[in-house]
Amino acid sequence: MRIILPNPRGFCAGVRMAIDVVDRVVGLYPDQTVYVYHEIVHNRHVVGRFKDRGVSFVDDLMEVPEGSVVVFSAHGIPPEIRRQADERGLIAIDATCPLVTKVHSEAVRYARKGYQILLIGHANHQEVVGTLGEAPEATLVVESPEHAETIEVADSEKLVYLTQTTLSTDDAGEIIRVLKRRFPHIHEPGEPDICYATTNRQHAVRQIAPEVDVVLVVGSRNSSNSVRLTEIARNVGTPAYLLDDASELHECWLPKGGESNVLITAGASAPEDLVAAICRTLLDRFGGTLEEWDIVDESIEFALPVALRRIMASKGVDAGSGIVTVESGLSRDALYGAVPLTVSARSTPPTLAEKVGT
Numbered sequence: 001m002r003i004i005l006p007n008p009r010g011f012c013a014g015v016r017m018a019i020d021v022v023d024r025v026v027g028l029y030p031d032q033t034v035y036v037y038h039e040i041v042h043n044r045h046v047v048g049r050f051k052d053r054g055v056s057f058v059d060d061l062m063e064v065p066e067g068s069v070v071v072f073s074a075h076g077i078p079p080e081i082r083r084q085a086d087e088r089g090l091i092a093i094d095a096t097c098p099l100v101t102k103v104h105s106e107a108v109r110y111a112r113k114g115y116q117i118l119l120i121g122h123a124n125h126q127e128v129v130g131t132l133g134e135a136p137e138a139t140l141v142v143e144s145p146e147h148a149e150t151i152e153v154a155d156s157e158k159l160v161y162l163t164q165t166t167l168s169t170d171d172a173g174e175i176i177r178v179l180k181r182r183f184p185h186i187h188e189p190g191e192p193d194i195c196y197a198t199t200n201r202q203h204a205v206r207q208i209a210p211e212v213d214v215v216l217v218v219g220s221r222n223s224s225n226s227v228r229l230t231e232i233a234r235n236v237g238t239p240a241y242l243l244d245d246a247s248e249l250h251e252c253w254l255p256k257g258g259e260s261n262v263l264i265t266a267g268a269s270a271p272e273d274l275v276a277a278i279c280r281t282l283l284d285r286f287g288g289t290l291e292e293w294d295i296v297d298e299s300i301e302f303a304l305p306v307a308l309r310r311i312m313a314s315k316g317v318d319a320g321s322g323i324v325t326v327e328s329g330l331s332r333d334a335l336y337g338a339v340p341l342t343v344s345a346r347s348t349p350p351t352l353a354e355k356v357g358t
């Protein structure tokens with residue numbers, strides 16, 4: 001078996017920052033329960049590992065005792081939740097990804113200028129609930145091209161579209177094409193809202209998937225960007241499966257007999273040790289080689305939330321640089337079952353048009 005690992009894969013800067021926040025908060029409050037509003041990131045293992053350390057995940061702030069510490073997840077929250085936290089005297093630390101916050105700010109800005117906002121995304125996803133909450137009167141959620149064909153707007157001259165950050169660039173592009181045809185004067189964000197991490201991971205799968213027999217995506221079923229990676233692979237005709245960890249691996253997914261080429265990637269919320277364990281399992285069972293294909297360089301930094309830095313300072317804890325960095329690194333670790341051979345398959349980074357699929 002020939003296993004290919006793409007770079008980038010797995011943790012993005014927003015996820016790394018959110019996990020780092022909870023990790024530090026647990027250390028700052030060793031004698032009390034730390035609460036997290038919603039799953040900190042959409043990954044069963046990340047959440048389970050924090051639960052094992054005593055963190056309590058809630059879907060309703062009323063479950064958090066007054067005066068407790070609560071962390072808001074990477075997906076963002078509507079302003080109403082922030083208000084509720086203030087009213088209950090909670091010590092709130094916001095781990096919303098800055099790229100989600102950017103979309104919130106756009107929603108507020110356009111709504112103030114009197115625009116109607118068409119928010120492309122999945123209506124029940126926490127990120128969309130949060131963005132919608134910034135301008136509920138001005139926003140309509142658009143979930144599909146069919147929906148875009150029939151949606152009624154108040155004034156097609158005062159219209160803008162925004163998108164959820166973790167959509168498939170292909171799917172979002174289809175919806176945007178319909179909206180532009182129906183409303184030629186619709187405004188669009190200067191930079192696409194679909195974030196760099198989503199775009200780059202999808203770009204890597206789009207590049208490599210046609211060359212392999214099967215694509216395995218490590219991630220949880222409620223992880224939007226992980227599910228989208230399986231769809232991108234299937235769109236180019238390659239079977240793709242989503243799995244949380246090695247225990248969910250099915251031999252029937254793999255081609256029978258002969259050489260097989262398997263691409264293993266991971267959604268932005270999936271820990272790398274799970275990827276390594278799947279590689280190990282496959283190489284133990286079938287033997288073979290491991291290659292790491294370097295497709296797009298990523299080197300992104302986010303600052304820790306201000307509230308957390310203030311708490312750390314008040315407790316005399318050094319926040320270091322206060323910066324969380326994620327670089328796409330090459331794996332040189334025997335934990336993978338073999339040390340990967342590096343293949344520099346660096347392609348031109350995705351173009352603006354490819355980013356939104358238009």
Ligand code: SF4
Binds near residue numbers: 014099197
């Ligand atoms: S996937 Fe993108 S928007 Fe979501 S947390 Fe990661 S960097 Fe932020």
